[in-house]
Amino acid sequence: xxxxxxxxxxxxxxxxxxxxxxLSRLSTDGASALSxxxxxxxxxxxxxxxxxxxxxxxxGLALLFGLPIAWTLARFDFPGRRWxxxxxxxxxxxxTLVAAMGVLxxxxxxxxxGIHGQDTPWLLLYGNLFYNLPLLVRSAQEGxxxxxxxxxxxxxxxxxxxxxxxxxxxxxxAMPWICSALCLIFLYCFSAFGLALILGGQRYATVExxxxxxxxxxxxxxxxxxxxxxxLAVASLVxxxxxxxxxxxxxxxxxxxxxxxxxxxxxQCALLALAVGLLVLLALAPLAAIAWRALWAGPAWRAxxxxxxxxxxxxxxxxxxxxxxxxxxxxxxxxxxxxRSVLLGTLAFLPYAVxxxxxxxxxxLVYPRLSASLTLLIGAYTLLAYxxxxxxxxxxxxxxxxxxxxxxxxxxxxxWRVVWRVLLPIAAPALRRGMAFxxxxxxxxxxxxxxxxxxxxxxxxxxxYQRLGxxxxxxxxxxxxxxxxLMLLAMVAFVLIEWQREGDDDxxxx
Amino acid sequence: xxxxxxxxxxxxxQWLARDLSLxxxxxxxxxxxxxSGCGKSTLLKLIAGLEPVEAGTIRFAGQDLARVPPExxxxxxxxxxxxxxxxxxxxxxxxxxxxxxxxxKATARGQARAVLATVGLAGYDDRAVGALSGGEAQRVALAxxxxxxxxxxxxxxxxxxxxxxxxxxxxxEFRQRIRALGISAxxxxxxxxxxxxxxxxxxxxxxxGIQQCDTPSALLAAPADPWVASFIGFDNVCDDWALPETAxxxxxxxxxxxxxxxxxxxxxIRLRLSQDGQCYTLHLSAREAAAWRTQLAPGADVGLVxxxxxxxxxx
Numbered sequence: 001x002x003x004x005x006x007x008x009x010x011x012x013x014x015x016x017x018x019x020x021x022x023l024s025r026l027s028t029d030g031a032s033a034l035s036x037x038x039x040x041x042x043x044x045x046x047x048x049x050x051x052x053x054x055x056x057x058x059x060g061l062a063l064l065f066g067l068p069i070a071w072t073l074a075r076f077d078f079p080g081r082r083w084x085x086x087x088x089x090x091x092x093x094x095x096t097l098v099a100a101m102g103v104l105x106x107x108x109x110x111x112x113x114g115i116h117g118q119d120t121p122w123l124l125l126y127g128n129l130f131y132n133l134p135l136l137v138r139s140a141q142e143g144x145x146x147x148x149x150x151x152x153x154x155x156x157x158x159x160x161x162x163x164x165x166x167x168x169x170x171x172x173x174a175m176p177w178i179c180s181a182l183c184l185i186f187l188y189c190f191s192a193f194g195l196a197l198i199l200g201g202q203r204y205a206t207v208e209x210x211x212x213x214x215x216x217x218x219x220x221x222x223x224x225x226x227x228x229x230x231x232l233a234v235a236s237l238v239x240x241x242x243x244x245x246x247x248x249x250x251x252x253x254x255x256x257x258x259x260x261x262x263x264x265x266x267x268q269c270a271l272l273a274l275a276v277g278l279l280v281l282l283a284l285a286p287l288a289a290i291a292w293r294a295l296w297a298g299p300a301w302r303a304x305x306x307x308x309x310x311x312x313x314x315x316x317x318x319x320x321x322x323x324x325x326x327x328x329x330x331x332x333x334x335x336x337x338x339x340r341s342v343l344l345g346t347l348a349f350l351p352y353a354v355x356x357x358x359x360x361x362x363x364x365l366v367y368p369r370l371s372a373s374l375t376l377l378i379g380a381y382t383l384l385a386y387x388x389x390x391x392x393x394x395x396x397x398x399x400x401x402x403x404x405x406x407x408x409x410x411x412x413x414x415x416w417r418v419v420w421r422v423l424l425p426i427a428a429p430a431l432r433r434g435m436a437f438x439x440x441x442x443x444x445x446x447x448x449x450x451x452x453x454x455x456x457x458x459x460x461x462x463x464x465y466q467r468l469g470x471x472x473x474x475x476x477x478x479x480x481x482x483x484x485x486l487m488l489l490a491m492v493a494f495v496l497i498e499w500q501r502e503g504d505d506d507x508x509x510x
Numbered sequence: 511x512x513x514x515x516x517x518x519x520x521x522x523x524q525w526l527a528r529d530l531s532l533x534x535x536x537x538x539x540x541x542x543x544x545x546s547g548c549g550k551s552t553l554l555k556l557i558a559g560l561e562p563v564e565a566g567t568i569r570f571a572g573q574d575l576a577r578v579p580p581e582x583x584x585x586x587x588x589x590x591x592x593x594x595x596x597x598x599x600x601x602x603x604x605x606x607x608x609x610x611x612x613x614x615k616a617t618a619r620g621q622a623r624a625v626l627a628t629v630g631l632a633g634y635d636d637r638a639v640g641a642l643s644g645g646e647a648q649r650v651a652l653a654x655x656x657x658x659x660x661x662x663x664x665x666x667x668x669x670x671x672x673x674x675x676x677x678x679x680x681x682x683e684f685r686q687r688i689r690a691l692g693i694s695a696x697x698x699x700x701x702x703x704x705x706x707x708x709x710x711x712x713x714x715x716x717x718x719g720i721q722q723c724d725t726p727s728a729l730l731a732a733p734a735d736p737w738v739a740s741f742i743g744f745d746n747v748c749d750d751w752a753l754p755e756t757a758x759x760x761x762x763x764x765x766x767x768x769x770x771x772x773x774x775x776x777x778x779i780r781l782r783l784s785q786d787g788q789c790y791t792l793h794l795s796a797r798e799a800a801a802w803r804t805q806l807a808p809g810a811d812v813g814l815v816x817x818x819x820x821x822x823x824x825x
Contacts, residue, residue, distance in 0.1 A: 410559075
C-alpha cells in the first residue's frame, strides 16, 4: 500500500500550518524572552511547579484508586459489569466545562455536599480524577484481562500466593497499558485549561490558565511565549514516551485469557463493593450532581428561551458539523497514509500532545489577520478532532491481515475497490466511534474558542463560561442548566460510541 | 501456460528467487516444495502480481504480466489462513470476485450457491465466517477461488492449518475437484506428502532456485543431488550417492553390521547401523521388527544386505 502515502500530504499540510508554524514561532519568541529573570520570578516558578505537581499527584491518585478497580473489573464477573465498563466511557466525552460545573455542584459555594472546596487544591484534583481515573481503569483493565490464564496458573503452581501473582505476574504484564495511561493522564492534567480555569481559583490555576490571562488580559506576550515554550517542552517529552509505548501495545498476547469468576467470600465481595463505590463516587457523582441541581433550578430553565442560547446552540451545531467533516477528511487521509508507518502514526498524536491554549496562542501570533476568521477557527477544531478518527482507523487498518486486501486483489478488485469493499467495511465501527469522539471534542471545545472566536460566534461552552462570570444566583443557575444541556448532547455522542460496542466485542471474541 | 523466466527477488539481501524459471502447463497441477522460509509464498505473490519482480519475466498464455495488476490477471490465490472477509457472510465471500467481475447480483448468488454445493457447503450461505471450522473455512476459500473460473489457481500451504486426518481427505478431494475443472494450479508446500499426493509435477525450491522439477515417481527414482534426496525422504544420503529404502534390508546371510542405536517408533523401529565405517538408517515395520526382535539390541551385530544395483549416483 505504498501508493497511499501521498495522502499524508493532506494532514501534513494541516499539521504544518496549524501546529508546526505557530509552535516554531512560539519557540523563537519564547526563547528570546526566556531569561533567568523569568525563571527566578517566584510567581511563575510556583505556576510551573504547581502544574507539574497537580499532574503528578493526579497520576499517583489515579494509580492508587484505579489499580484495585481495574483488577476487580478484570477478574470478577458480576451483574452490571458490562454496563459499568460502558459508563466509564462517559467522562471521556464530557466537555471540561460540564466536569467543572459538576465539581462545583458538589463542592462549590452552594455545593450539594456542603463541603466548601473553593480555593483549595482539592477541587482541581477531584476534577482531574473525574476525567482520568476512568482512563486508567479502562486501560489497566484491558491489560489485566489480556494476561493468559496459563501464565497465572503457572505462577500459582510455582508457589505464588494470589497477592504475589499480582505483584510478580499481573502487574508487570499490564505495565505497558498502565504506563501509557499514566502518560496520557499526565499530558491531560499538565495542559488542563478549562478545569483549572474554573476550579483552580487564584492560587491553584495551571500554566495554561496563566498563559491565557497573560495574553487576553495583560497583553504580556513575551512572558506568555516563554511559559508556552516550557509547557511544550515537558508535554512533547511525555507525548513521545506515550507514542512509543502505544506502539508496543499492538503486540498480541498469545493464549487463552483468564475466565472471570463470580466473587465469593466476604473479602472479594467487599473489594468489589469498594471498587464500584469508588468508581461511582469519582467518575459519576459530578454528572449526577449537575442533573440533580438542574432539576431544581426551576426559573433558570426559562433561560433556554433566550435567543442568545439558541444562537449559541446553532453555532455549536454548525462548528461541530464542519469540524466533523474536516475530521473525517483528514482522519481518513492520515489513517490510510500511515498504514504500518511508525513516523506517520506518531504524528497523529501531535494534536493530543500540544495544548489547545498554546496552539491558539501560536495561531494568533502567526496569523493575526485571521484571528477572527471562521477558517482558522474550524481549522483549529478540525486539528483537535481529527486524531480521534485517524488513530482509531489506523489501529484497525493495521490489524487487518495483509492477506485480506491481497485476496481481494486476486479476486479482481482494484486498489480503490479494495478500500471500498474490504477496508472501509471492516473499519466502519472504528470510523463511527472516531467520529463520535471527534464530535464530542468539537462540542465541548472551549480553549480555542475563547482565543479565536468573535462575540457573535458564542458557543454553548463560551456562553456557560460567560454566565458563570456574571453575578447573581440566576446566572449561576442558568449556567448549570446550560451545562446540563451540554451534558445531554455529549450523552448522544456517548450512546453513538457505546451502542455498537457490543458487536465489536463479539468480533474480538472470535 | 504459466512461464516464469529468470525471475529474481530479494528481501533484506537474501535471495528468495534468483534467476528462477518454472513452467506450469495447461490443466497441470504443479507443486512447489521447499523448506519453511525459503521464499515459496513470495514466489506465489510475484506470480499473483502482489509484489513487484526485480528481474525476469512472468508470462501467461504468451502475455507478459509485468504491467498487469493483480485484479486483471484472473488468477485466484488461496492463502494459508484462507483470508476470508470477516465482515461478509459465507455467500458474500464467495460472491466477492463475481461482483468485482461485474456479474449481476442474482446470477452471482446462483453461481456461488452452486459452487458451495459442490464443495459440500449447501445451506451455509448466511453463516458468519468466524463461526466456521477449519475444514469449512478451507472449502469456502476454495469455492471463492473457483467460482470466478480463474485461469490459474495459486494455493499457499492450503492444508497446513488443518489436522492430519482432515488434511489427507481434503487433499484427495481438492485434487479431484481441480482436475475435474481442468484449471492449472500451482501449490506451495513444505510437506512432501502433500506435494506428492496433489501434484502432477513437483519443483524443489532451495536457496532461491529450482533444484529439480519432475513427476513424483521420477523424483523418487532419480533425485538430482543430495539435498533433493534427503528433502524428499531418503534416509541414506551421502555426497555422491543415495540409497532408496528398498535397497537395503536385514538378512542373516548378509555381511555383518553393528547396531548403533535402536529407536522404537509408532509404526515399527528405526535402526542406525554401521558397516565398513559407513552409517546406515533402516526403518523396520512392526511385523519385521517382531520377526527380528531377538537379535536386535544396541551393540549387537546383524546381517545387512545392500543392493548395489539400486544405489543412485549423483552426476
